[in-house]
Amino acid sequence: MKSTPCLLCKHTHFYLLKDGRLECTACNHRYSPTKRAQTLELLEAFLAQHSPQNTAHTLGISLPTVQKNFAHFRHLCAILCERAYESRAGAFCEYEEYLFLPASKQKNLYQMVEGIGIMGLSTGKHVYTLLMPDHLHTYDAQIRANPEFIHTLSNYYQWHKISKLTTSATPLSRFWVFLEEFLKGFYGVKREHFGAYLKEAEFRFNHDKATQKSLLAQAWREHEARRLRAKMITTQEPPLSQVWKI
Numbered sequence: 459m460k461s462t463p464c465l466l467c468k469h470t471h472f473y474l475l476k477d478g479r480l481e482c483t484a485c486n487h488r489y490s491p492t493k494r495a496q497t498l499e500l501l502e503a504f505l506a507q508h509s510p511q512n513t514a515h516t517l518g519i520s521l522p523t524v525q526k527n528f529a530h531f532r533h534l535c536a537i538l539c540e541r542a543y544e545s546r547a548g549a550f551c552e553y554e555e556y557l558f559l560p561a562s563k564q565k566n567l568y569q570m571v572e573g574i575g576i577m578g579l580s581t582g583k584h585v586y587t588l589l590m591p592d593h594l595h596t597y598d599a600q601i602r603a604n605p606e607f608i609h610t611l612s613n614y615y616q617w618h619k620i621s622k623l624t625t626s627a628t629p630l631s632r633f634w635v636f637l638e639e640f641l642k643g644f645y646g647v648k649r650e651h652f653g654a655y656l657k658e659a660e661f662r663f664n665h666d667k668a669t670q671k672s673l674l675a676q677a678w679r680e681h682e683a684r685r686l687r688a689k690m691i692t693t694q695e696p697p698l699s700q701v702w703k704i
């Protein structure tokens with residue numbers, strides 16, 4: 459029977475096995491069409507920004523499975539962002555440093571040392587981001603010695619002015635607003651996971667919905683093919699005891 463191309467050899471003819479799985483007639487790779495369809499549904503839910511809880515409920519999948527898949531898609535977004543950066547490396551013309559500070563910490567100016575520094579680069583159309591090393595606490599002694607110094611820092615980052623979009627907004631200023639809105643949907647992101655969410659926001663900002671879907675689906679297929687090939691190599695390798703006997 460015919461099916462979507464085999465992940466490993468792109469062949470389109472398969473045997474239907476008793477357990478419902480398909481086996482490629484060229485390379486014998488087996489896969490479950492039901493599981494593949496579920497992965498696509500998870501990808502759609504991720505792209506539509508449905509919560510893991512709702513997705514688990516709607517698709518009848520356990521919450522840890524949904525969370526694991528969403529984290530994997532987020533990781534693929536980061537890979538795609540890095541690839542895009544490599545292809546546009548010479549085209550960046552705008553740079554801006556931004557300070558991300560959760561809304562709960564924005565009321566007290568002195569809490570800005572808890573913020574996360576981000577360097578933004580733009581080609582005029584696409585953006586690329588880099589997480590800055592945690593460095594704001596290095597200003598602690600200076601702020602203690604001169605509390606007014608916090609205003610100098612605040613003016614430098616201008617984080618309190620970002621929320622106002624103007625018609626002359628640059629891609630980076632639009633991206634900072636987009637990032638703030640995007641992160642609100644998660645009700646708090648742990649600091650150690652911030653980089654992954656930042657890359658997801660960058661990916662979503664740089665591509666329209668249809669492109670996001672085709673890029674992410676393609677990246678998933680490539681990643682899965684690499685994983686399967688690696689698995690085949692390790693399972694084909696003879697046990698170490700046999701190697702020594704030779």
Ligand SMILES: [Zn+2]
Binds near residue numbers: 467468482483484487
């Ligand atoms: Zn095959």
